[in-house]
Amino acid sequence: TINGKIGSAQTFDGINDNIDCGSDSSLDMTNQITMETWCQWDSITDSWGYLICKGTYRPWSLIIGGSSRTDKVGVYFSTADRTGSLYAPSPITDNDWHYLTATYNGNDIKIYIDGDHEVTGTVFGGTINENIGYPVYLGDRYDHARTFEGLMDETRISNVERSASW
Numbered sequence: 294t295i296n297g298k299i300g301s302a303q304t305f306d307g308i309n310d311n312i313d314c315g316s317d318s319s320l321d322m323t324n325q326i327t328m329e330t331w332c333q334w335d336s337i338t339d340s341w342g343y344l345i346c347k348g349t350y351r352p353w354s355l356i357i358g359g360s361s362r363t364d365k366v367g368v369y370f371s372t373a374d375r376t377g378s379l380y381a382p383s384p385i386t387d388n389d390w391h392y393l394t395a396t397y398n399g400n401d402i403k404i405y406i407d408g409d410h411e412v413t414g415t416v417f418g419g420t421i422n423e424n425i426g427y428p429v430y431l432g433d434r435y436d437h438a439r440t441f442e443g444l445m446d447e448t449r450i451s452n453v454e455r456s457a458s459w
Contacts, residue, residue, distance in 0.1 A: 295444060297331070297444060297446035297447070298331040298333075298390045298392075298446045298447060299331070299446055299447050300446070301446075302331075302333075302444040302445060302446040303431070303432070303444065303445050303446070304443075304444055305432035305433075305440065305441045305442055305443060305444070305445065306440075306442060307342075307440050307441065307442025307443075308440060308442075309437070309440070310432055310433075310440070311430050311431060311432040311433035311437070311440065312430065312431040312432060313428050313429075313430055314428060314429040314430065314431060315428050315429070316426055316427060316428040316429070319452075320347065320429050320450065321423050322352075322353065322421050322423070322450075322452050323420050323421050323423055324399050324420060324421070324452075325396075325397060325398050325399060325452060325453050325454045326353055326370075326396065326397050326421065326450070326451065326452060326453075326454075327394065327395070327396045327449070327450070327451040327453060327454055327455040328344075328345045328353070328355040328368070328394070328395045328396075328449075328450055329392070329393065329394040329395075329448070329449050329450075329451075329455070330344055330345060330355070330392075330393055330431075330445050330446070330447065330448040330449070331390055331391070331392050331393075331445065331446040331447050331448075332344060332357075332390070332391060332393060332441075332443055332444060332445045332446070333388065333389065333390045333391070333443055333444045334357065334388075334441070334442060334443030334444070335388055335442075335443070340358050340359065340361070340362075340363060341356060341358050341359050341439040342356060342357035342358050342439070342440070342441040342442065342443070343355075343356050343430070343432065343433055343434045343439045343440070343441055344356060344357060344393070344431065344432065344441055344445065344448075345429070345430075345431055345448065345450065346429065346430050346433070346434040346435070346439075347427055347428070347429045347430075347435075348427040348434070348435050349434050349435050349436050349438075350369045350376075350434060350439075351369060351370070351371030351376050351422065352370065352371040352421050352422050352423055353368075353369065353370050353371070353397070353421060354368065354369045354434065355367075355368050355393065355395045356368070356369070356439070357385075357441065359378070359380070362380050362384075363384060364384035364385050364386055365380045365381055365382075365383070365384045365385075366380065366381040366385065366393055366395075366404055366406060366411070367379065367380040367381070367404075368380075368395040368397075368402055368404060370397050370402060370421060371421065371422040372418070372419040372420060372421060372422050373419060373420060373422050374419060376422075377402070377414070379402045379404060379412060379414040380404075380412070381404050381406060381411040381412055382411065382412060383411075385406065390444075390446075391406055391407055392405075392406070392407050392408060393405070393406060394406075394408075394455070396454045396455065397421070397454065398454040399418060399419070399420075400415060400418040401413050401414065401415050402414045402415075403454075429450065431445060431448055432445065
């Protein structure tokens with residue numbers, strides 16, 4: 294058992310560890326969503342570390358890194374009209390636990406780190422383009438091409454826009 298932020302944590306090796314949360318209809322978010330998790334990592338060995346993902350990166354995902362954005366928290370959302378991304382302005386380079394939250398309220402995307410609002414983007418508005426049937430993964434994405442190396446604890450996905458406080 295690995296010590297987590299609250300009790301025990303799930304460890305991900307960055308190679309083939311993931312949690313398949315299934316594709317239950319309760320995970321088909323359409324108007325609003327909040328993704329939140331406690332996580333800890335040394336560094337992102339792959340430039341993309343997927344924490345929470347449905348599909349490959351759309352319709353929604355919470356990630357660390359991404360195309361030249363090493364150790365930055367990012368989020369992807371897809372509506373019927375387009376796919377957009379938003380990244381926190383500063384990287385996280387320590388080895389501490391961090392509480393990451395990303396929300397979408399039908400118009401705005403917000404990213405919070407440790408309860409502090411980092412950035413808001415009005416990338417697009419509208420209903421989330423739901424890939425019905427795709428499972429939700431923790432620590433990876435559907436095609437298993439973007440794994441996360443580190444620890445995750447107390448992960449929650451909600452169909453409402455929550456505040457940044459746990």
